[in-house]
Structure formats: C-alpha cells, structure tokens
Amino acid sequence: MVGLLRLIQSAGVGNAIIAQLYNIFWVHMSYIFYAVLSVAFVGAMFLWSLFEKYVSKRVRVLFSLLLIFVAMFILSVRGFGLDFNNYKLFYDDVERVINFESWFSERIEPGYYFAMFLFKVAGLDFEVFYFAFNLIAVAILFYSYGVSRFNGRLIFIVFALYYFGYMDVTRAFFASAVLAAVLSSIVARRYLLAILGSMLGWLIHYSFFFGLLFVPLSKLVFTTGRYAAALFLICMLALCVKAGLSFEAYIPESWPGFVRTGMRYLNSAGSDPKSGYLNATHVILWIFVLGFVFIVSLLINFLISVHGAANFSPVVQKFHSLSCWGTLVFLFFLIIDAAVLGNRLFLLLSIGLPLLIYSFCFETSIRGEASLYRYTMISLLLIFGVFFIFLYLAGAHNPERMFYLGF
Numbered sequence: 001m002v003g004l005l006r007l008i009q010s011a012g013v014g015n016a017i018i019a020q021l022y023n024i025f026w027v028h029m030s031y032i033f034y035a036v037l038s039v040a041f042v043g044a045m046f047l048w049s050l051f052e053k054y055v056s057k058r059v060r061v062l063f064s065l066l067l068i069f070v071a072m073f074i075l076s077v078r079g080f081g082l083d084f085n086n087y088k089l090f091y092d093d094v095e096r097v098i099n100f101e102s103w104f105s106e107r108i109e110p111g112y113y114f115a116m117f118l119f120k121v122a123g124l125d126f127e128v129f130y131f132a133f134n135l136i137a138v139a140i141l142f143y144s145y146g147v148s149r150f151n152g153r154l155i156f157i158v159f160a161l162y163y164f165g166y167m168d169v170t171r172a173f174f175a176s177a178v179l180a181a182v183l184s185s186i187v188a189r190r191y192l193l194a195i196l197g198s199m200l201g202w203l204i205h206y207s208f209f210f211g212l213l214f215v216p217l218s219k220l221v222f223t224t225g226r227y228a229a230a231l232f233l234i235c236m237l238a239l240c241v242k243a244g245l246s247f248e249a250y251i252p253e254s255w256p257g258f259v260r261t262g263m264r265y266l267n268s269a270g271s272d273p274k275s276g277y278l279n280a281t282h283v284i285l286w287i288f289v290l291g292f293v294f295i296v297s298l299l300i301n302f303l304i305s306v307h308g309a310a311n312f313s314p315v316v317q318k319f320h321s322l323s324c325w326g327t328l329v330f331l332f333f334l335i336i337d338a339a340v341l342g343n344r345l346f347l348l349l350s351i352g353l354p355l356l357i358y359s360f361c362f363e364t365s366i367r368g369e370a371s372l373y374r375y376t377m378i379s380l381l382l383i384f385g386v387f388f389i390f391l392y393l394a395g396a397h398n399p400e401r402m403f404y405l406g407f
Contacts, residue, residue: 035394049152049155050376092126142154142158144177157358161382182201218319290343297327304356311365323350326348
C-alpha cells in the first residue's frame with residue numbers, strides 16, 4: 001500500500017489525494033481490527049469464565065472489572081453497531097445539544113440530552129461519553145442481578161447476548177438496565193430506590209413506561225402448561241389483530257384519530273429492514289438479529305418452567321415472569337408484521353435473560369460437572385448466534401462493506 005502511494009506521488013498526483021487514500025486505508029484497517037478484536041474479546045471472556053476458579057477471589061473481581069472496562073472501550077471506538085453512527089452524529093451536533101429548548105421538543109428524551117450536555121460542556125469527545133454512558137448501564141445491570149453473582153460466567157453471558165446489537169442502542173439498553181434495577185429493588189423492598197430508578201428510566205427512554213406496565217404482571221408464575229397456553233392464545237389474538245389491520249383503509253373517519261394512527265404505525269414498523277433486503281445473506285443475518293435472542297429466551301423460559309420457577313430465588317422468579325411476557329409481546333408483533341417494534345419491546349422486558357441462564361446453570365440442585373456442562377452447551381449456542389449477528393453489524397450482506405461475503 002505504501003509503495004502504491006509513492007508511485008502515485010511520483011506520477012504527480014497532489015498530496016491531498018495521497019492523504020485521502022491514506023486515510024481511507026487506515027479507516028478500513030481500523031474497522032477490521034476493531035471488528036475482529038470485538039469477537040476475539042467475547043471469546044476471551046468465555047475462556048476466562050472457565051478458568052477463573054483457579055485464582056483468588058480478589059484477582060477474579062479485579063480481572064473481571066478490567067474485562068468490562070476494556071470491552072466498553074472497544075465498544076466506544078469500534079465504529080460499527082445498530083445505532084452507533086446515528087448517536088455520534090447527534091452528539092456532534094453541538095448547537096442542538098446545547099439548545100435547552102430542543103430537550104423537550106425533539107424525540108430524544110431530556111435525560112439523554114442532559115447527559116450529552118454535561119460531556120459537551122466538559123469538552124469531551126463522543127467516544128468518552130459513549131464509554132461512560134454504557135459503562136454506567138452495565139454497572140446498573142450487574143447490580144440488579146446481585147453483587148454476589150458478579151463473576152466471569154455472568155459477565156460472558158451478558159456480553160454474548162448484548163455486546164453485538166443491544167448495547168449499541170444505548171438509550172434503550174440503559175433504560176432496560178434501570179428496569180432490571182427497579183424490579184430487583186421492589187423484590188428487596190427498597191421502594192425509594194425503585195421510585196428514583198423509575199424517574200431515571202423515563203428520562204432516558206420513553207419505552208421504559210411500557211416496561212413498568214409489566215412489573216405488576218411479573219407476580220404471575222408461568223408454569224410449563226400456563227406458558228404454552230399463553231403462547232397459543234397470543235398467536236390467536238395476533239392473527240385476529242392482523243386481519244383487522246388489513247381493513248385500515250375502511251375505518252370510518254368518525255373513529256378516533258389515534259386508532260388510525262396506531263394502525264398505520266403498526267403496518268409501517270414491519271419485519272423487514274427499512275432499505276429492503278439486498279441478497280440472501282441479508283435475509284439470513286436479519287433473521288438472526290431479530291430472532292436469535294428470542295429463541296434463546298424461549299428455550300430458557302421453558303427450561304426454568306420445567307424445573308419450577310418457584311424453586312429459584314424471588315428475583316429470578318420475577319425476571320422469569322417478565323421474560324415470558326417479553327416473548328409473548330414479541331410473538332404478537334411478529335405475527336402482525338411489526339417484528340422490529342416487537343424486538344425492541346422484547347429486549348426491554350427480557351433484560352433478566354442473562355441472570356436466568358446463569359441461575360439455570362448454577363443455582364439449581366444440579367451441581368459439579370453437570371452444571372458446567374449446561375453452561376458450556378448454552379455458551380456455545382450463544383457464541384454461534386453472536387457470530388451471525390456480528391456478520392450483520394460488520395456488513396457481510398452489503399457489497400459496499402469490507403466484510404461482504406459475496407452472495
């Protein structure tokens with residue numbers, strides 16, 4: 001590459017063009033480096049989770065914290081993700097961020113505006129803000145799971161599920177972490193903390209209100225039969241709603257405006273990407289992006305129901321119920337062709353999935369090698385899904401990206 005640049009320079013091409021080519025080269029190399037590093041780092045977390053038992057507790061905690069800090073650093077500089085570039089452009093719009101009137105007039109929540117404002121006033125770059133904001137969200141999430149459970153295995157499960165995809169949707173991920181903290185605070189009867197968390201979640205992402213609606217419903221214990229029946233009934237309900245949505249054009253004008261608006265929104269928030277499918281690879285990878293975590297959640301929910309949710313700790317019972325509700329919500333929106341919307345709401349409600357996986361592996365009557373076997377099998381499943389989701393985020397389906405697979 002360097003030789004090519006010198007050849008161009010000797011041919012009389014301007015230094016500006018050489019500098020541009022040089023920058024493009026290093027941007028591409030940096031993109032590949034951070035993409036590969038992200039995947040390798042999640043793999044390193046898995047290996048650490050298997051061997052951490054051979055070191056002292058102090059070393060385990062310190063090294064686990066180091067892993068999280070490095071992972072958050074990579075997340076903030078790798079330059080790809082579902083919403084990473086959009087958030088960067090928004091942060092760089094200095095006039096909009098510093099304009100207080102826009103805090104309540106735009107679709108971005110005032111709490112997120114305020115967080116950006118603080119970092120802007122301090123003169124810090126977007127990467128610093130993104131690092132700190134996501135690090136706080138991860139800290140809240142692990143706190144809600146219980147300090148005693150903080151170890152390499154739970155860390156790996158969290159990052160395997162959310163590092164490629166949901167953590168990039170930083171406002172929604174933050175709100176989900178706060179919802180988890182609110183639920184765990186209610187279980188522990190720390191009601192003031194739950195109220196404060198509810199206020200914080202609303203200021204960061206409005207979808208938090210939707211999650212709060214299901215907190216009282218988390219009292220319902222989903223047995224195997226009850227869960228299967230609920231899945232069947234939600235399918236029937238969704239099919240009826242889907243039939244009704246097809247009659248949007250025939251709704252009388254006298255009906256309330258919010259009815260027509262709601263139906264129009266559901267019809268537009270479809271299951272396909274906004275730009276349409278580019279090729280067969282795009283279809284396959286998009287299915288993994290929307291459906292992989294849902295399939296894992298469905299599997300774990302049933303396994304815990306089979307074991308008996310009542311045999312787990314109270315906070316696990318609450319998260320299990322909330323996760324079951326999340327799968328029902330996703331299935332409903334999937335059937336009415338609004339899977340993108342359903343996926344976001346599902347991820348909000350299923351934020352306890354890492355804890356459910358951890359509890360199923362290590363907090364049942366099965367101990368020793370059997371529990372490790374469970375963990376290893378589920379971890380391999382997560383790694384399999386992570387690989388395909390990573391390919392989508394890296395652009396393996398896009399002919400204009402460096403990771404394009406060619407079909």
